[in-house]
Amino acid sequence: MPTYALEINGTPRTVTAEADIPLLSILRQDLGLSGPRFGCGAGACGACRVLVGTESVAACDTPLWAVAGKAVTTVEGLGSEEDPHPLQRAFLKHQAMQCGYCVSGILISAAALLRRVARPSEAEIRAALDRNLCRCGAHNRMVRAILAASAEMAP
Template sequence: MLRLTVNGRDHDLDVDPDTPLLYVLRDDLALNGARYGCGLGQCGACTVAVEGRPVLSCVTPVSVLAGRSILTLEGLGTPEQPGTIQRAFVAEQAAQCGYCIPGMIVRAHALLVQNPDPSDAEIRRSLNLNLCRCGTHLRILAAVHRAARETRGAASEDDRS
C-alpha cells in the first residue's frame, strides 16, 4: 500500500511502486489533466508539481513520491472556478489544440510561486521543457505575464487589508 497526497487529498493505493505517477493519476485517481505525450520525459505534457517543483510524471515512479505533496492541473481550479493561471491562459487564448497546455499551466504556476514577476527570458527558460507544436508561444508568454500581474495585484490588496 502506498499513500500519495494529490491536490491536498491523501490516497492509499495498491500499486506497483515502479508505476509511473502519470498512470496512477490517470488510471487510479481519474485525474486526466496530465497527458501522455512521449513517455520519455521529453515533451512536458505530463508535467505536475511535486512540492512546488515541476516533475515529469511519465518517468517518475510513485515510490519516490510517498509523503510528498503533488499538484496537478485539477488542483489549480475547476472548469466552474478556474485558478488565476488557468483564467489567464483562457483570456489570452493561449491554447490551440490544447494538448500541451495542462503541463504548461502547471509549470507556469510553479514558476510564479518561485518568481512572481518573471521576465520573458525567465518564462521561456522555465517552459523550455514543454513542447508546443501549435505555435501559441507568444500567447503563452502573455498568459504567464497576465497571471503574474493578477497574482501580484491580489497580493497587494491582501497587504492593504
C-alpha cells in the same frame, strides 16, 4: 504489492501498486485524472508535468515510490470551473491554447515558476517553459498570458 500514501490535489490518497509504476499511470488509470497527458513517455515533452511539492516534474518518468508521502498537484488541482487559478483565467482571456494537448503541463510549469518568482521576465518564462513542447506554436500567447497572470497575482 506495496501501499503508498500521498496527497493528490489536496486529498489524502492510498495507492496499492508496484513501486516503479510511473506516477502518470496512477494518476490517469487508477485515479481518473486526465489532465496530465501521456506524450513521449520519456519526460521530454512536458505534457504530463505535475507539481510535486512546489517543483514541476514529468509524471511519466517519476516512479510512484518517489512521491510517497508527498503532495502532488495536477492541473485539476490548480483551480476549478467555479474558481479558476489566475493562470487558467489568463490562458482563456489571451486565447493561449490551440489544440490543448500541452496546456496542462504548461500551466503546471508556469505555476511552479510563479511560486518561485512573483513577477518573472519574458526570458524567465521562456526558460521555465523550455521543457514543454507545443506543436501548435501558441508559445507567444502563453508567455503573454503568464505575464498577465503574474501581474494579477503579484502583491
